[in-house]
Each structure stands twice: as C-alpha cells, then as structure tokens.
Amino acid sequence: MNVEQAIRMCGLSKTYGKNRGIDDLTFDVESGEIFGFLGPNGAGKSTTIRCLLGLIRPTDGSGSVFGLDIVKEHRAVMRSVGYLPSETMFYPDMKAGEVIRFAAKVRGMDCSAEAAKLCERLKVDVNKRIRDLSLGNRKKIAIVCAMQHKPSLFVFDEPTSGLDPLIQAEFFALVQEYNAGGATCFLSSHVLPEVRKYCGRAAIIREGRLVAVDSLEKLSRTNTKRVRLEGVTDLALDGISQLKKHENGIDFVYSGDIASLLGILHGQPIADLCIEEPSLEEVFMHYYDNSDKGGNA
C-alpha cells in the first residue's frame, strides 16, 4: 500500500445522464499536506468529494485513499476519513451529545475524551436538541464528529460557512494541530484567503475539469500579469481579462505573450505603465473565468 498519497485520482469521472459532473480528474494529495480545492459554484467540487466518500459511484476512472479503492474498500476508506459537509443535518430529535456518541459508536470507538476537548474548544452545548440549533451550531457538531476519531485524512467542504469568526479561527487552529500530528487535509473552499493562509498546494476545477494543480506559490507565479495603464482608455488584445476602466486609463489582467502586449502598446499615448504580479485572487479569478483563454496560464 502506497501511503505517500493520501488521495489519488486517476481519470475520475461522473456524469448524471447527459449532464456533466466531473470529467477525467487526475491528481494526487500527498500525505501530511493541507491541500486546497477551488472552483466556482457548480464546478464539481462537491461531486468530487462525494465520489471520494462513496456517496456516488464514479462512471469512469478510479480513486484511492491511502491506497484503498474508494469503491471496493469504502468501509476501510471511511475509517481513516473525517468528513465535514458544507450543509450539515442530523437526526432532529437527538441531542448534540447523542449525535456525537452515535458517530463514535458506529465507528466502534470510544472518542469521549477527544470529543469533550473539541466540544469545549468549539463551545458546543451537548444537551441541546438538533432541531433547536442554528446552522452554525449544527456545523460545530459536525466538526466534532469529523475530528473526534482523529482521522488520518480530513475532507472539508466549505468548512467555515455559517461559523462566526471566532469559531472559524478555532477551527483552523484545530486543523493545524491535527496537521502537525501528521493528518492530511483536503479543503474545498470558495474563501481564497483561507486557502492562501493554510494550504501548501491547490487544485482548481472549472466545469468539471481540472485546470491547474500546483503549489500556491507556483499557481500565483504564472505568465499572468496585472497591467495598469495611464493615458490609454481602451485596448483590444487576446489574453486580456478583468478589464476595468478608470478616470485616466485602464487596468486589466493579461495572460499571453508579453512581447505582443508591448508591441500593441508601442505608439499608444501612455502616461504611465505598471506591470506586476497579480494577487492570488486575480489568478483564481483568471482560472474561474468562463472563457477558453482561462486555465492555460
């Protein structure tokens, strides 16, 4: 069993009849890393996660978690996984503490000490019934259920939605502590600052297809540039995106041959020119951009 890769996907695909889900995803998540998984709504992030966790069956390709096949060895896979879904729902008549104990019992483990620690740090009221809890409080219970058995792999799908800033900070403190202990984290998120702050590598998915996977440093260091021009009010060139006009000029993100850009700028009434590395957000917006130009940077 090769445990260097916590997650391995080889051509993983899922279609719903004629509708696209994910198409030919191939990438690895290394053991011990915090890996970001980015994409706009409907890109296929949740479909990928649901394939990994055996909720849906891939139509093609394969996947493994710590060398275990996600379809054939689902139960063994789930022993090493702690999953936090984006929207959490439990049995409404149960108390929070009962849900947490139920999850541990199904796993055949006594997680009471770790659960108590997590409940204290996340301020979970174990005596409240699920039906009386807000989305944020249900999410805190889901965090406890995902972490109490100290899994080797965490799968988080939009983990901070619904959580207040203090609990968000506590959540990431816990993630970092488990990660320091050797756990791997697969973090699907829309929140770029989260990914930038905590992830070493990331994959970007758009319309079900993988468009980039690399370290955040390398993803940011593309041939994409942020260009600001004073004295020019319009410019047409392949590779320009996110064009914004302002009082005395324009600024845009350019991904293409820099010589072509300089060539078209020659002879323009330029008062000032600034070419710089784009912010991480701009890089991701470039990848998210629904055009054929995106994704090749």
Add this chain to the structure above:
Amino acid sequence: MTLYLHELKSNRTSFWVWLVSVAAFCCGTVFLFPMTKESMSDLSDAFANMGGFSSAFGMDKLSVATLEGFFGTEIGTIYALGGGMYASLLGIGMLAKEEGAHTAEFLHTLTMSRPAIVTGKLLASLTLLAAFGLLNFGAMLASIAMVGESINLTSLTGYMLAQSLCQGEIFAVCFGISAFLRRNNLGVGLGLALVLYVVDIMSRIADETEWMRILTPFGFSNATDIFVNEGKMETLPVVIGGCIAAAGLAAAYAVYSRRDIST
C-alpha cells in the same frame, strides 16, 4: 447494533401510536360483542345470505353471533387493515427517510457499509413488527378474558401468525420500493396496502376474480378462512407471499447498495 438501536428508538413514537390505536379499536370491538351477540343471532342468517357482500367479509362461513364469527368479520378486518397500514408505512420510509431528512450524508460517511445499513434497518423493523403482533395478541386475549368470553386459541394464534406474515410481506415490498425513493413517500405505502386489501375483497366477491387472492397477502391471512380452518393457512399463497417478500428484500439490498445517495 448501533443503527439497530437507533432505529428502534427513533421509531418508538409511531410504534406506540399505531399499537395503541389498533389495539384500542380491536379491544373496543371485543367489548361490544356481549352487547351485540343477542341481536346478532337474529341477524346472522340475514348477514349470511347477502351474496357477494357476505362472501367478501366471510359472513357466509361464520356466524357473527359467535365470537369466532364476530372476530373473523369485524375485529379481523380492523386488525388486518391497521397492521397492514403500519407495516407499509414502516417499510416505505425506512431507507428513503435518510435522504428525505438530509441525514444520509452523515450516516453514509461513517464506517457502515450500505448492506450493513440495510440490515440494521431491516432487523429493527422486523423487531417492531414482531412486538406489534405480540402486544396486539396479548391485548386481544386480555380483552376477551375481560368480557368473560372464550375463543378457539389455536385459531386465534394461527390468525395472528398469518397476520404477522402478511405484515412482513407488505413491509418487505415497501422496503424494496423505499430503496428507490429519495424521500419518505407515505402515499405510496398506504396506497399499496389499501390496494392489496381491496384486491382481496374483490377476489371474494365472484368466482371469476378468485385467482386474484394469490396476489395479496390479505388472501392467505383472512380471518374467516383461518377461523373456519381452525388456524391453518393455505400453503401455496404463503409460499408465493414469501417469494414476493424475498424479492422485495433482495431489491432493497441490490438497489440501495449501488445507487447514488443524494444529500
């Protein structure tokens, strides 16, 4: 075991509501018997000679002036319908409710395999159905003793056993259907139970429709037939019913183990 206990606990309210309701109707009807048996003896011949209507409710085979006859025509109908509806509702929601209540993602991302989930829910349901039958049996015996009447115990035991098999078959078919559904659809379950009951009634009205009795578990578990035969059931319909139930359970395992789970 954890899921089994969880299902017993989460179904306890509906179990007690159905148990108390059905037992109250059945026992209440037993309590009426001493008050009606005198007048029933005058009407017994008339009830037995109403053609298809008499056949449909078994009044041509047993006298309603006896407790066996009264049980077969009145109490048996109440218990068959009540038990059938409870079994259908239990089965139709057992698998589908997880997706309907959005708890499937939680349950399926723990460490239980899909067949283990089906087994846990199946065993909990069978336990509830067995308890439903036994407690109703006890309530009926107690109510009969309370009114100072006696009944052929072999016939009553055979009838309650037949009803449990009937409920088991209805449950199994609904459980199989539940594996296809993405939310608890009570209408499908109740509708199925009522259709099966009506098919049994139709099969008893005319000779041309008698073959339909083999299609429904209410056929082999009919109270008047069992009381006339002193507790014995026809073998072939029971075997066919067992095959239909096995097909329902097999469908539940096969479909639920492979299909995509929505969240």
